[in-house]
Amino acid sequence: MKSIKGIFRGNTGLKLKKGNSMNNTSFKENMTGYMFLLPSLIVLGLFLFIPAIMSLYYSLTDYYMLTPNLTKFIGLDNFKSLLSDVQFRKSIVNVFQFVIFIMPIQVGTALGLALLVNKSRRGTLFYKVAYFSPVVMSLVVVSVLWLYLLNPSSGLLNEVLQTFGIPAQPFLSSPNQAMYVIIFVSAWQGAGYQMLIFLAGLQNIPEEVYEASTIDGANKWQQLINITLPMLKPTSLLILTTTLIDAFKLVIQPMVMTQGGPLNSTLTPVYYIFRTGFTDRQIGFASALTVMYGGMIIIFTIIQRKFVGEDTND
Amino acid sequence: MTNKTTTILYHFLSILLAILFIFPLVWMVVSSTKQEAAIYSDMGSFEAFLPSMKISDWLIPYKEIFSRFNIIRYLANSIFYAASVTIGSIIVNSLAGYAFATVKFKGKKILFAVMIASLVIPGETIMITKFVVTEKLGILNTPLAVILPMVATPLYIYMFTIFFRAISTELQEAAMLEGASKLKIYWKIMLPMSKPAIATVGTLSFIMSWNDYIWPLMVMTKSEMYPLQVAITNINNTQPVYMNQVMAILTISTIPLILIYVFFQKHLVQGLSSSGTGVK
Numbered sequence: 001m002k003s004i005k006g007i008f009r010g011n012t013g014l015k016l017k018k019g020n021s022m023n024n025t026s027f028k029e030n031m032t033g034y035m036f037l038l039p040s041l042i043v044l045g046l047f048l049f050i051p052a053i054m055s056l057y058y059s060l061t062d063y064y065m066l067t068p069n070l071t072k073f074i075g076l077d078n079f080k081s082l083l084s085d086v087q088f089r090k091s092i093v094n095v096f097q098f099v100i101f102i103m104p105i106q107v108g109t110a111l112g113l114a115l116l117v118n119k120s121r122r123g124t125l126f127y128k129v130a131y132f133s134p135v136v137m138s139l140v141v142v143s144v145l146w147l148y149l150l151n152p153s154s155g156l157l158n159e160v161l162q163t164f165g166i167p168a169q170p171f172l173s174s175p176n177q178a179m180y181v182i183i184f185v186s187a188w189q190g191a192g193y194q195m196l197i198f199l200a201g202l203q204n205i206p207e208e209v210y211e212a213s214t215i216d217g218a219n220k221w222q223q224l225i226n227i228t229l230p231m232l233k234p235t236s237l238l239i240l241t242t243t244l245i246d247a248f249k250l251v252i253q254p255m256v257m258t259q260g261g262p263l264n265s266t267l268t269p270v271y272y273i274f275r276t277g278f279t280d281r282q283i284g285f286a287s288a289l290t291v292m293y294g295g296m297i298i299i300f301t302i303i304q305r306k307f308v309g310e311d312t313n314d
Numbered sequence: 315m316t317n318k319t320t321t322i323l324y325h326f327l328s329i330l331l332a333i334l335f336i337f338p339l340v341w342m343v344v345s346s347t348k349q350e351a352a353i354y355s356d357m358g359s360f361e362a363f364l365p366s367m368k369i370s371d372w373l374i375p376y377k378e379i380f381s382r383f384n385i386i387r388y389l390a391n392s393i394f395y396a397a398s399v400t401i402g403s404i405i406v407n408s409l410a411g412y413a414f415a416t417v418k419f420k421g422k423k424i425l426f427a428v429m430i431a432s433l434v435i436p437g438e439t440i441m442i443t444k445f446v447v448t449e450k451l452g453i454l455n456t457p458l459a460v461i462l463p464m465v466a467t468p469l470y471i472y473m474f475t476i477f478f479r480a481i482s483t484e485l486q487e488a489a490m491l492e493g494a495s496k497l498k499i500y501w502k503i504m505l506p507m508s509k510p511a512i513a514t515v516g517t518l519s520f521i522m523s524w525n526d527y528i529w530p531l532m533v534m535t536k537s538e539m540y541p542l543q544v545a546i547t548n549i550n551n552t553q554p555v556y557m558n559q560v561m562a563i564l565t566i567s568t569i570p571l572i573l574i575y576v577f578f579q580k581h582l583v584q585g586l587s588s589s590g591t592g593v594k
Contacts (some may be wrong), residue, residue: 033419040410041425043466044432045450052435058443063379065446116328123325130332133339136571138525140543142549142563146341148557156341159357160514192335196583249438252527256547270438277442278532285440294439301434 055294058287065281070073078288089287091269097179098186098268106187106194107239114198115228132192139189143256146185147172167188172258175265182253196238201235202228241304248297269293280291339362342568345370346561353557375558379549381557387538388545389566392524395460395541399523400516407515410466411474412500413565416486426475432468438528445532459533460541464523465522470515473588474532476506477511519576524571542567 036186059078082088113131117124131176134142150171159170172178205228213223251270254260260267260275268291277286344365345353356362356528366372379385393453414426444463453459481504489499505512527543534540546567548561575582 030419033413033417036409036413039406040466046470049465051440125333130336133336137568138547138574140527174364200583233541297436298434
C-alpha cells in the first residue's frame, strides 16, 4: 500500500513540492489556513469571544464606568442582589409572558396563512404580498407606526373600535394591556416571514401522497391532519426554535413603544441589561445580568438543538 | 357546502386577513402625503386610506422634514453602513468558510467546533462588554463601530463552509496542478461558483445592518453619524412632532427594504431554511 501511495505522490509532483500530503500538513498550508481565518477570528474575538469572557469577569466586580479605578472584586455579590432584584424578576416574568403567547399566536398564524395561500387560485399572489407586507418594515418603523395607530386619544384603532360601539382602549398606556399589544404587534410583524418558510415546506410534500389518499377516500380535513401537518414537522420545529430564541431577546418594541412601562409591565431582561449597563453605566451589575440571562438562553438553545437534531435524524 | 360557497368563504377570509396585515403600511404611506390636519379629519372614515386628493401636495411633508433634519445624511449613512457590512460580510465569512472547507491546517477541528459552539451565544446580551471593547478600541462615533462587528458571523461562516464542501474538488485540483495559489482558487473559482450563498449572506447582512437599532444607538452619539433607524426615534422625540413628517421618514426607511425583498426573496427563504435545519 505504501508504495502505491508513493507512486501516486510521485505522479502529482506539484502537490508533493508543496508538501501537500495527507499526514503532514506543511507550514505553508497551515499559514494559508490561518491567513484565511484571520479576519473573522479578529472580528469574532473582539466583538464576541472577548466580550463574553469579559462579562464573566466583570460580573464578579463592582465596575462602574465613570470610576474604573475604584473597581473591586466582590465575588458573587452581584448575583445575590440579582436574586432579590424586583425589576429583574419582573423582566423575567414579562419575557415569559411574551414567549408563551407569541409562540402559538405567531407560528399558528404563519401556518394558517401558508395553508390559505398554498394552492394557487385567483388572488393568491395579492394575499401573499399582503400577509408579507409587515416584514418589509424594520422593528423600529413597526413600533413607531403602531405607536400612532394605537394612540389612546387620536389613534386609528380607537376610531375604528368606536365606530363599532366599543369604548376606546388605553392600549400601551395600560399596565394590563401593554404587553399584549406588544405581543400582537410582534406576531403581526413576524408571521409573514414564517409563512414563506412554511410554504417552502408545503411545496416539499409530494403531490402523489395527496392523490393516493384521495383515491383512498380521504377528505381535505383528514389530509391536513394525517399528511400535511406530520410532513411539516421539521419545518415547524425549525420555526418554533428560532421563534423561541428570538422571543427571549425581545427589546426594540418595548424600548421604542413603552420604554419598559407602564409600571415596568413591558420591561424585558435584554432591555434591563441595556438600562443598567448603558444608561446607568453599572458594568459590573449588567455583566451579572448578562451571565445569568445569557446563560439561561444558552441552556435553552442547547436543549432545543438536541431535541430538533434528534427529530430531524429520524 | 357547494364549491361556490367555499370559494366565496375562502376569499372573504383571505381579504379580511389581507386588510389586517396591509392596512398599517397603506396608512403609513398615504398619511405621509397629507396635511397634518387632514390625517386627523380623515381618521374616522375610509378616506384615512386614500392619499391626498391633490397630487401636488404629496411631497410637501417630505420637503418639510428634509428641511428640518439632515435626512440625506442619515440615508447616506445607512446606505454606507449597510453596503460596507454586506461586502465585508461576504468576503470575511467566505474566506473563513473556504479555509474550513478546503484547507488543511493544525487546529482546524477545534476552531470549527468553537465556531459552531459560539452560535449559541446570544449576541444581544453581551452588548455592554462589547461596548466597553469598542470604546477601548477608540472607534466610537466612527463608521467602523457599526460595520466591523457585523462582518463576521458564525452562522454565515458555517453556511459558506457547507456550500464550499459541496463544490467538486476536481476543478480546484486541476487549478492547483497548474500552480494556482489557494487565494487565486478562492477568488477565481470558488467565489464565482458560490453566487447563491453570496446572495443569501449578502441579503441577510444588508437587512440586518439596515434594521440595526440598539448597537448604533449605543456607539453613535453624534447625530451626523446616525443611521436612519436611530434618526427615526430621534425625530419622533424632537418637538414639534408632525405625524405626516414621521410617516414620511418611516416610508423613506422602508422603500429600500421593499426593493431588497422584491429582488432577493428567494434567497432569504433558502438561507433560513438551509441554515436552520443544518445546524445542530
